[in-house]
Amino acid sequence: MPSHLDHNAAGAAMAVWFAFAVPFVAAVGYVAAAGRVRRRGGIWPWWRTALWCAGLLTAATAILGPETLRRHDFTVHMIGHLLLGMAAPLLLVSAAPFTLALRALPVGRARQLARLLHAEPVRVLTHPLAAAVLNAGGLWLLYTAGLYQHMNSRTWLHLAVHAHIALAGYLFTAAIIGVDPAPRRPAPRVRVAVVVAFLAAHDILAKYLYVHPPAGVGAEQAKAGGKVMYYGGDLLDLILITVFCWQWYTVSRPRIRRMAT
Amino acid sequence: MSRTDRRGATGRNVLSGALLGVGVAAFVDETVFHQLLHWHHFYDKSTPGIGLVSDGIFHAVGWLAAVAALFLFADLRRRRVFAPLSWWAGLLVGAGGFQLYDGTIQHKLLRLHQIRYHVNLVPYDWTWNILAAIMIVVGLGLLVRAYRMAARGADA
Numbered sequence: 001m002p003s004h005l006d007h008n009a010a011g012a013a014m015a016v017w018f019a020f021a022v023p024f025v026a027a028v029g030y031v032a033a034a035g036r037v038r039r040r041g042g043i044w045p046w047w048r049t050a051l052w053c054a055g056l057l058t059a060a061t062a063i064l065g066p067e068t069l070r071r072h073d074f075t076v077h078m079i080g081h082l083l084l085g086m087a088a089p090l091l092l093v094s095a096a097p098f099t100l101a102l103r104a105l106p107v108g109r110a111r112q113l114a115r116l117l118h119a120e121p122v123r124v125l126t127h128p129l130a131a132a133v134l135n136a137g138g139l140w141l142l143y144t145a146g147l148y149q150h151m152n153s154r155t156w157l158h159l160a161v162h163a164h165i166a167l168a169g170y171l172f173t174a175a176i177i178g179v180d181p182a183p184r185r186p187a188p189r190v191r192v193a194v195v196v197a198f199l200a201a202h203d204i205l206a207k208y209l210y211v212h213p214p215a216g217v218g219a220e221q222a223k224a225g226g227k228v229m230y231y232g233g234d235l236l237d238l239i240l241i242t243v244f245c246w247q248w249y250t251v252s253r254p255r256i257r258r259m260a261t
Numbered sequence: 262m263s264r265t266d267r268r269g270a271t272g273r274n275v276l277s278g279a280l281l282g283v284g285v286a287a288f289v290d291e292t293v294f295h296q297l298l299h300w301h302h303f304y305d306k307s308t309p310g311i312g313l314v315s316d317g318i319f320h321a322v323g324w325l326a327a328v329a330a331l332f333l334f335a336d337l338r339r340r341r342v343f344a345p346l347s348w349w350a351g352l353l354v355g356a357g358g359f360q361l362y363d364g365t366i367q368h369k370l371l372r373l374h375q376i377r378y379h380v381n382l383v384p385y386d387w388t389w390n391i392l393a394a395i396m397i398v399v400g401l402g403l404l405v406r407a408y409r410m411a412a413r414g415a416d417a
């Protein structure tokens with residue numbers, strides 16, 4: 001391994017600290033908000049809290065695993081990337097954190113948040129196409145423009161890349177299967193087309209990496225990592241697609257029961 | 262039931278079948294030929310960029326198609342408009358179409374990967390593509406019958 005990848009213990013410590021602190025604060029905040037809603041006589045299902053905590057745990061594992069185990073193993077990195085960018089967002093989005101916030105906050109604050117959620121920049125960012133471009137585009141930049149190598153030697157870049165993967169993953173997942181209040185989502189067929197395009201971009205990148213390793217990654221590691229990305233991405237997208245179809249199935253339930261013939 | 266209802270239901274039956282056909286063909290291709298037999302290769306050194314793009318898109322469509330098809334099927338059943346003939350016609354055309362595309366464009370034109378390596382490819386290629394063509398022809402035949410019956414209001 002090139003030595004410049006390794007003299008960054010302080011950066012690793014910082015990433016570990018973030019991976020503990022951010023999910024911890026997010027979990028405490030969510031549980032407190034759910035408790036508040038219940039004390040006021042409202043309902044907040046326990047399984048949403050469970051989804052939120054599982055999502056945070058997944059995100060923390062995604063960062064801590066590669067940091068503490070084998071930082072420069074491309075396969076481990078790729079598993080972390082799938083967990084952080086796809087698995088954690090699936091869980092977190094399903095936990096409906098903004099719905100909870102709107103119910104838990106005092107009326108004035110809730111109104112402000114609702115306005116924010118419908119503001120112009122949010123509307124642009126939460127459009128499936130914008131979210132997909134942010135998500136897939138970020139990955140292509142990371143692995144084909146040399147960012148991956150620099151990421152391992154610069155702390156701020158390391159944190160920025162992880163934050164981007166998590167946020168872009170969240171935005172994309174929310175744009176496809178979000179349950180929180182959001183600007184009007186495009187028709188199902190548009191969202192389906194975006195999912196196909198995103199998954200295709202993910203698959204193409206995975207096969208591309210299989211033969212064109214990013215700088216600093218060996219040929220065998222790139223092959224293993226590329227396969228993990230290809231098939232792991234498939235599996236997680238299968239969940240995304242199934243949830244999407246399930247939502248469509250529920251919403252398009254026939255209103256009037258036909259007479260049995 | 263009105264005639265437009267019937268025709269719409271038939272269209273959706275064909276769509277559900279076709280999507281499942283594509284999904285099943287993609288699944289068989291991946292499971293049997295890539296994973297179990299190891300005939301197909303994940304990556305063939307002669308694969309050009311456009312081959313990767315085609316593979317990526319078809320792989321993505323395959324997954325989505327299978328899941329969407331099953332939910333559409335459930336929807337047809339709960340609406341009591343499932344028409345088996347149209348559905349099977351769609352399935353055969355979908356599966357055959359995917360396999361023919363895979364066997365001609367992806368294997369031959371784009372040289373994504375071959376059916377099998379270190380063997381004479383000719384019988385493999387012909388078997389692959391003729392099977393695909395048979396599925397398409399039978400599927401189209403069923404489809405014509407289904408539409409004729411639907412026009413008479415009899416396919417259910």
